[in-house]
Amino acid sequence: MKELARATSGVMALVLCAASGSLAQQIQINKENKTIAITTSDQAEAMADIAVLTVGFHLYGKDQDGTYADASKTSNAVMTAINAVGIPKEAVESAEQSLSPLEPNDDADKARYGQGIRFEFSQSWHVTVSAEVVANILHVAITAGANDSGGIQWELKKDDALEAEAAKKALEHARQIAAQMADGLGVKLGTLVYASNQTPPRGILAALGLGGGGLLNTESASLAGVRKNLAPLAISPERITKSATVYAVFAIE
Helix, strand or coil: CHHHHHHHHHHHHHHHHHCCCCCCEEEEEECCCCEEEEEEEEEEEEECCEEEEEEEEEEEECCHHHHHHHHHHHHHHHHHHHHHCCCCHHHEEEEEEEEEECCCCCCCCHHHHHCCCCEEEEEEEEEEEEHHHHHHHHHHHHHCCCCEECCEEEECCCHHHHHHHHHHHHHHHHHHHHHHHHHHHCCCEEEEEEEEEECCCCCCCCCCCHHHCCCEECCCHHHHHHHCCCCCCCCCCCEEEEEEEEEEEEEEC
16 A cells, blocks of 8 residues: 555656646545546637627717717618628627717817717627628628727637537546556556536637727728728638536546
C-alpha cells in the first residue's frame, strides 16, 4: 500500500504538471473501490451559419408631426426593401422605437437645437438570416435608409451538436489522462463506470459589429440613395467556440 501511495503521488504530480498549460483538470484515485476519477475540459469550434443582424435608423425633425412622418416613410421603406429580397416577416423582430424631444441644454443637442431641430426618432430591428446573405441584407437595408445598422450576433443552427462534440473531446481527454495514471501505477485501466458533463455558457456569445466593431452609423438616411451602386461590405462569420467540462470515473484492475 505504501508503494501504491508513493506511485500515486508521483504520477499525479507528473500529470498535473503536464496539464498546467491546458484546460482545468482534477484527478482523484480511490484505492478502496479501485477507481480513477478525472475532471477535465475541452472545446470544439465551428463557423457560424446564422446571423442576427441589427438594422435601424436615426433621424431628426423640427416638429413632432413632421419627424414622425419622415420616420414612418423610412421605416416602411426599410422593411419593404428587406421583404423584397425574400426575408420572411417572421425573421424580423422589432428591437426599439422612440420619438422624443431634444433637450436644449444637452451638449450633444445644442447645435441641432440652435438650427430649429426639436425632435429625434430612432427605430431598430433584429433580422435573422443565414450567414452567407447577411452582407447583402445589410446593404439592402442601408440603401433603403437604415443609417444606424450593422451589429451582428453570430450563432449556429445546431448549437447542441457543437456542445456534444466538446463533451466528446473532453471525455476522450479524460480517458487519455486516466490511462497515463493507470500505467504509472502499474495497473490496467478498466471501463468507464460514470460520466457527467456541464457545458459552460459561451464567454461572449454576442460578438457585435462588423468585424468586431460597433454599429455602422451613416450621417443621414438621405445619403443612402447615392450609395445604391456600391457593392455590399465584405463580412466574414466568426468561429464559435463551445467548452465542456466532464467528470469521468474509470475502473482500474
